[in-house]
Amino acid sequence: MIIDLSPTEDQAMIRTSVADLLDSVLPLDRLLKDHNHLASAELSSWSSFADQGLFGLAIDTESGGTGYSIAEQVVVCNEFGRHLVSPITMATMLATQLAVRAGLTDVVRSLIGGDKRAAFANPVANIDYNAGGTAEVQVIDGTGADYIILIDEERALLFNGNACEFLRSVPAIDETINIDRLGLPLDQTLVHSKDDLSTCRHHTLMLAAYLLGMAEVTRNMAVDYARIREQFGQPIGKFQAVKHICADMAVRAEAALAQTFYAATLASVDHPNGDSEAASARLIASRAALDNARANIQVHGGMGFSAECTAHFFLKRAHIITALNAAPLAAQSKILADLEPLS
């Protein structure tokens, strides 16, 4: 198998246009100002995201989408991570995908068109799907969401937002997102897909791409700061200790990039190793995002520890995304499964 991991022309174009849009409507320093209460910045740009076709990127043109694959979706999620965009964007992409599979054309149209949106549910304990009843979950930036999506390694469920029971709001480790505790009515699903592994795989890859974006930005922030911050009469980037911290950040970001893009390429052709490679990508990207966030704070010193620099948001968000629908044991067995030789 020969894979070219360089961006195709389309991919490069998609990246540029999404990056330009996000740079203008969701610059990172928005988070220093108002903490982005209830994803307000994202919601006020929601229609421009829809106009760029982001919510139907990997949906067939017959179903109203743009007709690209998971590879292009990964490019977009990578930019989301670089801008710490609320996960409701990814939840909405995945909700569209689920609705297409279930033939809910109205839902598909409203999601692609930017009229409706979805949010991720994160289980706080194991859910017994056979028992029915209500499952308690965290929902990320889900206040007012039209749909709630619950994904684990082997199934995906879609709920109507107003069918869910609001329990309480909880202050989160990441003050730029909002967590509500909700009760999900397990017997009132809009979609309950038990073997749509491709949606599960896409979820894994999109989170990996998002985490990768965070690992890249923190590497860049640390390098930029090390170039200008002076101590002992020279830029701190001249000290080997700082150089080596930055070099290790570069290794982690490059590793996450290579594995995420490789896995996305396999997933785009539904390769049988796709699940294992995607699980590996999420594992590597999670570690890269967390470790680079920590290293970036350390390079920034006192500024890194203060709330006046954006460094800490990457640490907090890395914890949120790493814990989102995480099933470490299931991921482990996917990684350790028997694989097909790749050539």
Next chain:
Amino acid sequence: MIIDLSPTEDQAMIRTSVADLLDSVLPLDRLLKDHNHLASAELSSWSSFADQGLFGLAIDTESGGTGYSIAEQVVVCNEFGRHLVSPITMATMLATQLAVRAGLTDVVRSLIGGDKRAAFANPVANIDYNAGGTAEVQVIDGTGADYIILIDEERALLFNGNACEFLRSVPAIDETINIDRLGLPLDQTLVHSKDDLSTCRHHTLMLAAYLLGMAEVTRNMAVDYARIREQFGQPIGKFQAVKHICADMAVRAEAALAQTFYAATLASVDHPNGDSEAASARLIASRAALDNARANIQVHGGMGFSAECTAHFFLKRAHIITALNAAPLAAQSKILADLEPLS
């Protein structure tokens, strides 16, 4: 509880005299010459070890020992580690202790006097003590040993060397020690002590002290080399990368020192937390010995990788001692056991 971890006058004197003896009869560079086949260097100095009372150090004077405690024994084993002395010395100390408890006065006398010696058995698989029969073990430098000692976290067994069945010799990762596979006759023990936890604890602490010694010497070797080896026109010890490797080595050695000596002090008064503290000491000292051995090789660069420098012996020996009668799960539960508050 107030503990003074500084050496007492007796401890300082014991350390000096043992260090002097070992410097003269077992200098480290002996290992570069003849690989110490079958612990030949140790055996030719065996009587001087006995003359210094090393094999009965922690044995009551009534039983023919010197009447010190495990604390002093730990000081001696610490020096053994610094000189990469064959583990048969520690095996003999523990065999003496077992023989005392079992009232085998002749055995005690011959061990303390240096006429007989013991070697460690290391099980290659879990042993079912109730099933009887023969247990296959590795024996370290045990060719010609009079006694074989088998210790795990909760029992200690002593065998007559000539009651054991020789299976074969195997080349070891550490070319300076000799491994034989032996069959131990489980129903022909000289001593089978099921609840002599203090011997088990002493074993754990002696290995910790030995590993500590290795961590200390490798730190010193790396620092000495970094001071004199020049690259790019200056000693490599001026480069921050090398400085920080050495600083981390110092932290690991200091940690292992503090915890080993602390645990030994508690063990010397049979404190109920002694097992947990000893298990912690071995864990911390094992990591210190392994990590410092690796760091020392790295600081030495090409020389470190060659067999012409003693650095590699510390890596190899650290693997031997770390794996010796290791029972990670049992050690874990000891560390995690409920403890008494210490003050």
Next chain:
Amino acid sequence: MQIIQSSLNDEFRDKVRAWLHSNVPKEQRPKRGRAMREFDTQWQRTQFEAGWAGLAWPREYGGQGFSLIQQMIWMQEYALAGAPAGGAMFVATTHAGPTLITHGTEAQKAFHLPKILSGESVWCQGFSEPGAGSDLAGLSTKAQIDGEYLVINGSKIWTSYAKVADYQELLVRTDPQSSRHKGISWVICDMHAPGISVRPIMSMSGLDTFCEVFYDDVRIPLDRVVGELNNGWRIAMTTLGFERGTATIAHQIELSRTVDALLEIAKKADSSGTGETPIDDTSVAAELAVLRAEVATLRSMTSLTISRNLHQDVPGPEGAIVALFFCELARRVYAMAITLLGPIGLERDTNGRDWPLEYLEAYKWAIGGGTSEIRRNLIAERVLGLPK
């Protein structure tokens, strides 16, 4: 290696324990503002009135002149009793006071020491600057001599409790021609003086104890200089307080209790109803065992430092080793909490404990008071003797 048995020590411990048992404040410490100051100074006053203030200070200056072992017993019992940290009184009692005792004039001592011991005055520290963090000697806050006064212009940063402090230990450049370690002076700065403004800095955990302090033509009488003019670097560097290694006891006990709390969490069956507990997962058990071994080791390292100080007058540079070990360990302990709790670890109030706050706060140890990188340099150069 030996256990120090002494009935005098045992009696002392009993006395300390009894007093703390009856006197440790039962109410929660307020997190900010005047109420926080009141709490901290009141607790200092309570200790002072009962004869427990200035444990390590010489008796001639109103201290208790306790032996190192007595100090250690006090710190152990103090932490075990859950007594509040020094808080706003910390700089005054452990740093400013000892500095004045060692280098101050009789007048400075007579005025300030009683106020510190009795909890009347709160001090803060003005060492770091926006342009001089790890590189303290690069400080540039200017003090121009104008008759009998120093006129201060510049700013300081990472000053804890500046909002509620009465005095500040302030390092300024008194010789404008000088650079680096020379020409720096150590000055007592009145925080109520005109020209001082204080801006709180929110930390990433959401606390705002740190401040930036701005000096705009602040006039300080020359008799507030401690030691001599232009000799401040030596004073700042030689005064390590009198605590001789006992200061980490509180951190060590807190960390050890946190690991015990994690162990309790790991032993509880999760809400899935399967009856399985996290500790049944050997990878969780292994990680907790390592952390527990490491907090035990931190305790032993503290004990080793104090043991060395029992036999030497001046504490050695090995203190940096314990500090580095502690700051790396603290972050891993609290990170384990977040991992162990899973999604619940993302929420700021879990059964009454704010794990995210504690986790985020733990990042400060590897940065404040010397980054881990600076500590490694120090260990390499001062402990191991590698070339500068």
Next chain:
Amino acid sequence: MQIIQSSLNDEFRDKVRAWLHSNVPKEQRPKRGRAMREFDTQWQRTQFEAGWAGLAWPREYGGQGFSLIQQMIWMQEYALAGAPAGGAMFVATTHAGPTLITHGTEAQKAFHLPKILSGESVWCQGFSEPGAGSDLAGLSTKAQIDGEYLVINGSKIWTSYAKVADYQELLVRTDPQSSRHKGISWVICDMHAPGISVRPIMSMSGLDTFCEVFYDDVRIPLDRVVGELNNGWRIAMTTLGFERGTATIAHQIELSRTVDALLEIAKKADSSGTGETPIDDTSVAAELAVLRAEVATLRSMTSLTISRNLHQDVPGPEGAIVALFFCELARRVYAMAITLLGPIGLERDTNGRDWPLEYLEAYKWAIGGGTSEIRRNLIAERVLGLPK
């Protein structure tokens, strides 16, 4: 990101696979001496005769001029077929040959290139010196000009295969006044010349491929200089061979197979008869999962490097990132083998595999060809643009 589908590539892969299947030597490669040299040169000759020598070399010099994708396919199939590593032919085919093609005279090329391709001559590399390891530019082996000759005195170290080599790429200081990068020349040294002596150096794993080479008035004709006199540093630095990122494929596949082997070991019930397998221990499973994800990542990083080189002429400095990732990973993979096997991992022959040897050998990656520290500097300065 896309899969490159091409029936031409598929045909090429089939052809490569078929040829390797029939021609890869079935006998064990001898570990030392003339027999080892014979084996390596014979395998080179076999490839040469079948038209597989000099894959990346231009056709005008007898190479195959394969595209980057064809080279990648070859390397993948080569590793999967278990074909032997270049061994004693490695320096000649991947480094000396490409250097001569780029910088050599017509006479040098005409004489040496055919001998390399056909496996007639074995080369070794004489760059490092006892006093110049990481700091290659600090080399001090002297070459004095004496008429039409250079007279060499000094020594080189870590020279693989010097015992069996015919020629050596030798870096010497031709300008005695020069220092560092200036005044160095790249010379073809005949290893059979009088005055050369070779001392094998045993490595810690027990192999003796490394040697120290001593030069005692060794006379080398001036026409053996490659490029120009005193221009050797540029030649040594610009010639990275033609392999453009494909060289790590073999390492990557070997490491991936080793992790699979560990997985097999972990799935086998141990001899205790309890029926439990190591993989049932979640901490073992977790560690293996991380390693497997990492070897997959190494494969992807290799693929990324090659992908970049499909679109650029000169390979970027990112290669150092893959190299650093590989060397840190390799050591952890083999260390896991030792841990997983427990006491049996201490024995040098376990079911036909010498795990201790492989583990100890893995230490060389973080030292040879640039230590991990040098690689981190390079990444920081050349990839990230941090100041020197």
